[in-house]
Amino acid sequence: MIQVLFSAPDSQWDDYNQRLPEACRAKGLDIELTRDLTAHDVEFIVYAPNAQMRDFSPYRQCRAVLSLWAGVERIVVNQTLTQPLVRLIDPGLTQGMVEWVTGHVLRHHLGMDDHICRQDGIWSPVAPPLAAERRVTVLGLGALGAACAQALASLGFPVTGWSRTAKQLDGITCLSGLATLPTALASAEIVVLLLPLTPETTDLLDAALLATLPKGAVIINPGRGPLIEDDALLAALGSGHIGHATLDVFRTEPLPPDHPYWHHPRVTVTPHIASATRPATAVQAIAQSMSEVLSGVSPAGLVDRTRGY
Numbered sequence: 001m002i003q004v005l006f007s008a009p010d011s012q013w014d015d016y017n018q019r020l021p022e023a024c025r026a027k028g029l030d031i032e033l034t035r036d037l038t039a040h041d042v043e044f045i046v047y048a049p050n051a052q053m054r055d056f057s058p059y060r061q062c063r064a065v066l067s068l069w070a071g072v073e074r075i076v077v078n079q080t081l082t083q084p085l086v087r088l089i090d091p092g093l094t095q096g097m098v099e100w101v102t103g104h105v106l107r108h109h110l111g112m113d114d115h116i117c118r119q120d121g122i123w124s125p126v127a128p129p130l131a132a133e134r135r136v137t138v139l140g141l142g143a144l145g146a147a148c149a150q151a152l153a154s155l156g157f158p159v160t161g162w163s164r165t166a167k168q169l170d171g172i173t174c175l176s177g178l179a180t181l182p183t184a185l186a187s188a189e190i191v192v193l194l195l196p197l198t199p200e201t202t203d204l205l206d207a208a209l210l211a212t213l214p215k216g217a218v219i220i221n222p223g224r225g226p227l228i229e230d231d232a233l234l235a236a237l238g239s240g241h242i243g244h245a246t247l248d249v250f251r252t253e254p255l256p257p258d259h260p261y262w263h264h265p266r267v268t269v270t271p272h273i274a275s276a277t278r279p280a281t282a283v284q285a286i287a288q289s290m291s292e293v294l295s296g297v298s299p300a301g302l303v304d305r306t307r308g309y
C-alpha cells in the first residue's frame with residue numbers, strides 16, 4: 001500500500017479522497033490517502049500551495065511532491081523542499097485556459113463591448129475584421145500557452161509564440177529568448193501572457209517593453225500578476241498606448257478594493273478564475289505522475305528548481 005499525504009484545503013478532501021485512490025487503482029497502484037501530517041513515512045505528497053503545511057523536511061521517504069497547481073512559484077522557494085516537485089499538467093486545466101483565453105481574445109477582436117455595453121439606439125453597422133487580420137502573440141509556449149496558441153491559430157489568427165527555448169509548433173511563428181521579445185511584441189495587437197513567475201519573468205513587461213507594443217494593443221494576463229509592472233501598465237493605459245488590459249492575476253490577491261485596476265475604464269479584472277484544477281481530470285494526471293516516478297521515469301511536469309518552473 002502506497003502512503004500518500006493529501007495537503008490541501010479541507011474543502012477539497014472529499015472529492016480527492018473519493019477519486020484519487022480509484023484513479024491510482026486504474027493504473028495498478030494501491031494507495032492510502034491521508035491528511036495526517038505526522039505520517040512521515042508517506043511516499044508522495046499531493047500538495048496545494050495554499051495548504052497550511054510549509055515544512056517538507058520530516059517527509060524523508062517522500063519520492064515526489066505533486067502540486068495541484070500549474071504555477072509553482074510559491075513552492076520552489078521553500079528551502080525545506082528537497083524532494084522532486086511535479087507541477088500539474090492536466091487536460092481539464094488546459095481546456096479551461098483555452099476557453100478563457102479564446103473568449104477574451106474574441107471579445108477584443110470582435111469589439112463585443114461596443115454592442116454589449118452601448119445599446120444606445122445608434123445604428124452603426126461596422127463589421128469586425130476577420131481573425132486573419134488580427135495578430136496575436138502568446139508569451140509562454142508550455143502546456144497552457146501552446147494549447148492556447150494552437151486554438152487561436154485554428155480560428156485563423158496569425159499567432160506568434162515566445163518561449164525561453166526554441167520550439168516548433170504547427171501554424172505558429174515561434175520565437176525564443178529575451179532578444180526576440182521586442183519582435184514578438186511589435187506585431188501583437190493582442191498579447192496573452194502565459195509565463196510562469198520566476199526571477200527572469202518578474203516585471204518582464206516594463207515601460208520599455210510595453211512601448212514596443214503597437215498603439216492600442218490589448219493585454220490579456222492569466223499568467224501571474226508580477227509579470228507586468230503595474231505602474232508602467234497604468235501609465236501606458238493612461239496615455240492610450242495600451243487599449244485595454246484583461247487581468248486575471250495580481251501581485252496581491254484578492255486584489256484590494258481600492259486598487260486602481262478595479263475602477264479603470266479600460267481594465268477588466270477577473271478574480272483568478274482563468275482556469276481551475278478540476279479534480280476529475282487532475283486525479284488522472286497525479287496518478288500518472290506517481291506511476292512514472294515509481295517506474296523511474298521522469299514525469300512530464302518535473303520542476304527544474306534552478307530555472308524555477
Ligand code: NDP
Nearest residue numbers: 070071140141142143144163164165196200222223274275
Ligand atoms: P509551463 O511550465 O508548461 O510553460 C511555461 C512556458 O513559459 C514555457 O514555454 C517556457 O519556455 C516559458 N518561459 C519560462 N520562462 C521564460 C523566460 N524567462 N523567457 C521566455 N519564456 C519563458 O507552464 P504552464 O503552461 O503549465 O503554465 C503557465 C503559467 O500559467 C503557470 O506558471 C501559472 O502561473 C499560470 N496559470 C494561471 C492560471 C489561472 O487561473 N490564472 C491557472 C494555471 C496556470 P520553455 O518552453 O522554453 O521552457
